[in-house]
Amino acid sequence: MSIKVLQPGLLTSMQDLGRYGYQKHGVIVSGAMDTYSLRIANLLVGNQEGEGALEMALLGPSLQIEKDSLLAITGGNLSPTVNGKTVPMWRPVYIKKGSVLQFGACKSGCRSYLAIAGGYDILEVMGSKSTYLRAGIGGFQGRALQRGDVLEVKSPEGASLERVEYFKRKKSPESFVPASWYAGRKPIPQTLCLTTIRITRGLQFKYFTSESKSQLLNDSFQVATQSDRMGYRLSGVTLQLEEPLEMISEAVALGTIQVPPDGNPIILLADRQTVGGYPKIGQVALVDVPILAQVRPGAAIRFQEIELEEAERLYIARENYIQELETAIRLKFL
């Protein structure tokens, strides 16, 4: 027994980096909306970066930690506290057994991630611990957490065990012991800011009217409240095609911006369908998907066009950054 769910929060689910390799059979990828935050959370506690972690949206859960554990909270700030005292984010935190880890009001972003040293003891389904909510596949019993659920935690090994031992040696009387350092800048949009998302042109960009093309890049859009893990619906100007376009459904990707006949674009996210038949006006650069995933419904975004080469360069720079961060964290425990 390791973590007991006292309050489940709005939508708390087990996620990892996604279920790849089965889209050809119609099985969606799922996985964390903000994979950057999930990866950093895992690296902080010494796990493999793609280990399963809890994704908590907008209103976080209340969890009873039933065994001394090393955890890390990253992503949006949902005001985490242990026994009423604020817990710092983006760093390893050693929490003593019996403590209650509670999340409160959403201060920035909208999704927080909780990784635990050793990882949650969750059976992989088709190679992934992610929860595919609509189909009830994977994660914790194929669903979001509910009150009374008990999450088992695997015993830490290797790097994560060393880190647990490191904090144990501090013998602090407090109910939790945070590291005195934290990981790099967080690309988390503030609640009310207009967030700029970089995109490349979609396959059917050329079929849109020149007015729509210019509006896509110059106007701002509001993330509608019907948005979910499958995609963000945008409202604002409606985007029009030069003439109606009959398309055969084709593959869609993470961050694809498709435009249904009503002209309101949809950005496809973690729980996206595998194929789509709507024209695709744009594609969100992969490095900006984690930023977009932290934009909460009701907030506004705008698009900035970049070239594919630039998107690729940003992606490589991000991966290099994460690798260097992993090394830097490892050195902290030597």
Place this chain on the structure above:
Amino acid sequence: MLTFDEIKEIIRMVDQSSIQHFELDQNDTQIVIGKYAVFSQKNTLSSEPDCVKETVSQQSTVEEKQESVKILEGHEDSSLQKIISPTVGTFYSAPEPGADPFVKIGQQVNSSTVVCVLEAMKLFNEVEAGVNGEIVEILFKDGEFVEYGAPLFLVKSE
């Protein structure tokens, strides 16, 4: 390959630090930066340049000393204590851009109050005051590079 801006940044960082010699060898790029104006006349035979060298280097030590004396003279009060940097890194007064600073001048701190963060290798290291008292001076600005052992804050003890 490093970009021109990256090279400029490296030169700026080295220039502002007490590093005298810096070498970087990355793939096919090699950069050597040195600050040895003082020692540049080494290959002359006469004893004169050696003297010059000596005097110059002595002068610079004197200057350095005077500087640190100056800092202290302003507050000769023996109740002033320094918060010393426990590491090297880039100084930041707030946890993230746009956030409130950890401490302000006039603020009371105790030994466990976090007063700033120093960024080294992409991690932000919190610096605790280590003393009790009131912050009277902040000796670094955001983005400045801090050496190990450098005084970061002056604190007036109670």
